[in-house]
Amino acid sequence: MAALCESFTLCGLGPSSGVGLDGGLLALEPGPDRDHVLLTDRGRTATLFKVSDQKPLGCWSAKHGQIITCPVVCNFETHEYIAVHDDKVLRIWKNTDVNLDKVFKATLSADVYRIHSLPKGGPVVLFKGGGVRTLDVLLEAPQQEIENIISDEVIKWSEAFMERQQPVLIFATEKDGDSFVYVQKLKMNNLQKYKLEQQELSKALSFTAYIKNQIITLLCLSSNDSVYKFLIPLQQNTEEEEQILPRSLLLNLSVSGSVLKGTSFVVLDKDHIAVLGSLATAGEESKECLTIWNTKFQTLQTSKELPLGTSGQIWCYEKKFFFTHGKVLTVVMYKCETSSLAAAVGKLKDSQAPDVSSFVDWNTLGDEELVISFQSRQSVALKPESRMIDASTTVFENELRQVMSKGQMPDFQATIGCVVTALINRCKANPKYYPRNFLLQIVENRDLSYSLCPDLMVVALEKKDLHLLQICLQRFPDIPEEITYAxxxxxxxxxxxxxxxxxxxxxxxxxxxxxxxNNKEVKTEIIENGFSTELEQDIWETKITKKLHGTSDNESCPVGPQKAALLNAVLHSAYSETFLLPHLKNLPAQQAVLFLRYLYYLYVKCSEKINTTLPGTCPPTVNQIMDWLCLLLDAHFSVMVMLPEAKELLSKLHKFVRAQVRFYSELNKIEGSLRELQRLNHQKDPHTYSVEVLELI
Structure with missing residues (x-):
């Protein structure tokens, strides 16, 4: 879970404060201390603030006529400050310097886009033409020629990381509506170029990225109110000059009919992102707000309205958000807890089902990054899908079996999920290809989860593969409510x-x-004391049971055994009432009545036994049956009371439940009387013999 905590104003924005407001800030960067931040306005001024004290520690301005065009950063190794004004003029100074016109100056040969300062790698300079230099190399010859890599593309965003003591810089460009990404490994002088897969009529608004296990995860906020994820392995074969980078949907920015028009966003941890934007609801005026989303479970965690408006920019350092609100720079603290599958799903699987802990470790194996990282290290790595389409089915499946055979290799579960994903991607590319038996074998014999192969059940629904869906419902602990309803x-x-x-x-x-x-056949039934008796010899007992529980002689299961088995798989699946109920309301009325009849039948069968447990392997529990009964009635009660075929069923259900309430009420009375008798017996002299009659009224 995530929550927004206390907030405060760091500083005012405007001419009197020395920090400009027009168009927002140029940037906010970390200072030399964890409690320090550097603000650069869209003008001449840079200010160092101590956040906890809400006061400036230093302020530097370029002289009149000069404009700071590159955000000021701190060199963490020397504790010096670096800025660029008028695109090409580099300035370096210390805390003790006051006048920027008298500090170190170097005029460069090309326009600078951004300077990134790495804690252990020093500053890295990115030029507008795509060339990259470390600061120390640049200072050796400021007028050195800088190559033009991107020609007529325009840089929109950049970020730098340290990975295995090597500086890595990534930047995104745009040309004619297309987006491209470049990854530069400085020490190896290695440059990779990718074209981002995009949806028609959508535009990339904002980017952010993080690096883990030699994998760069690039997130893109799109104009179609969605966040997409792109995975870029650093150990990439660069034979191809330009590669298409496939995307996957990370998050839809919509909830309960409201859509968030995001302007910028930041990553908080592997499960949470914060998005700044306008929340629009039909018929209402849109409101600017700060929101935190859980990307693993697709939920809005918390939001804060910002009625005074923002510049659309947000920064995040040391568990604090920084953004403009009206004419001030606001700081909002937040906290994020590790996402828990049990907490998010709500209704966990029954104890008869396999333990959830035997599935994927959500803290280590739930990420696609580990899959790609593993593949880059293995000699038998899966080929990109674009190259696998031409392979024969036999060769393709044999290669996948070789990967699966390495049972002791690291990240094994994530790799099996990648195997299934590769199969499903091939099914999408070739509709005639569907390895049903192979998929069944994998799902039955491997501990998978929905998150490791999210498209598997979708394709199974399209192919009407009911057996595979049944197994997935029984084994996957994290199926979304939308898929369960489907x-x-x-x-x-x-x-x-x-x-x-x-x-x-x-x-x-x-x-x-x-x-x-057949009439000649005899049906046997296991009784609670372990003996079996013939049904024909128990007519009298059966009639008494049916009379007690309000059932008639012709009460039978409303569905066949195959459909009953499939419905039982649904009853066993984990869910949250909050997320399942809206989907259940869309269930057609006739199907809802049929499902209610089956749930009623199961409830009656459970009540025939004293321990309320159905016989067999993993049958539905009485709690599961009752929960789904309540859910279905909540979703369709208005429809049920108006359908003629449902009135009799509701009446029988009402009588049955009322009879059970009376029955358990009497049991409670008996229990109370027996406890009272036990208490009285303890008070009497144990040496006195007596015969007493207890009358229960």
């Missing part, structure tokens, strides 16, 4: 005649489902 709707839509032709696992229903038998 499976439920699909299962209810198929006829029993169609399902009879499909091979499914019926272990969860075979021991309790009422199945038609």
């Amino acid at each position: 499976c439920l709707k699909a299962f209810l839509s198929f006829s029993d005649a169609y399902l009879q032709r499909i091979d499914l696992n019926l272990e969860s229903v075979i021991c309790y489902l009422d199945i038609e038998f």
